[in-house]
């Protein structure tokens with residue numbers, strides 16, 4: 001008997017996507033460079049990378065809002081480069097800035113979105129009520145979005161994305177500014193859409209903990225390129241066994257001291273913060289060296305942690321200290 005899993009069905013196929021922005025006076029920024037990706041139906045797929053890596057540019061091309069210079073995008077059999085208007089029927093998009101609905105109350109924003117997505121009035125109201133209850137937004141239902149806190153507004157905008165059951169949800173840093181309760185509500189709602197409707201989710205984040213917790217697969221983006229794409233577990237296996245030593249110096253690191261000079265050669269340095277990957281034994285010795293001698297007086301803080309996707313990013317050649325933990 002053949003026990004192999006059936007091949008995964010593609011939700012979204014991207015090939016050779018390239019986008020260059022003109023920034024004035026003949027200067028350009030290559031925001032996406034020959035990006036190719038396959039997102040499977042029903043998976044929570046992430047784009048992880050620091051500020052300016054090209055994540056939002058990529059999702060804006062998927063949503064039909066931005067035309068790529070080159071490359072193809074297929075979403076559920078539709079050519080989005082040739083027919084960008086079709087994206088609205090295929091996906092719900094939560095962008096970084098959602099000011100269009102600011103004057104509406106939470107309740108009206110959700111209902112209006114449902115109506116714009118073609119739901120009849122009674123159905124739109126039923127979905128509105130269900131989603132406001134699901135996200136515990138009922139106490140805010142009659143408040144205009146513009147008069148909510150940042151996290152509350154973000155949650156209300158997320159509610160608008162959920163109505164009208166789109167097969168693909170594209171969420172650009174959905175939990176920014178949210179407290180832990182709201183974050184949990186978002187992830188529970190995402191899980192429910194996947195379990196009950198088979199929805200696919202594309203999530204943009206620069207938070208490595210979030211990426212490790214909620215994603216099935218993750219593409220690590222740096223300077224417009226995909227530098228790795230796999231499950232968080234398999235990516236972390238690349239740095240398995242190592243630990244991470246973070247040192248924060250009070251001022252300049254005392255590099256005249258031999259242990260500090262030796263560390264300087266192998267540390268990723270970002271101002272006063274130095275990061276070193278090492279085996280646990282090595283790390284213990286390094287900590288003993290910098291905490292027992294004169295270097296200790298120059299130290300503001302230090303920590304030893306198990307590896308995260310941030311370490312994978314650095315191992316793969318990521319050059320920016322922009323990932324959040």
Ligand SMILES: Nc1ncnc2c1ncn2[C@@H]1O[C@H](COP(=O)(O)OP(=O)(O)OP(=O)(O)O)[C@@H](O)[C@H]1O
Pocket residue numbers: 021022023029030031049050051052053054055056057058206
């Ligand atoms: N409209 C624009 N005009 C010119 N350059 C742009 C424009 N939008 C983005 N860029 C540049 O393109 C690159 C990729 O930007 P993008 O917004 O896609 O990054 P990101 O990974 O989403 O960053 P963040 O995490 O900060 O949202 C950056 O160098 C950015 O400065």
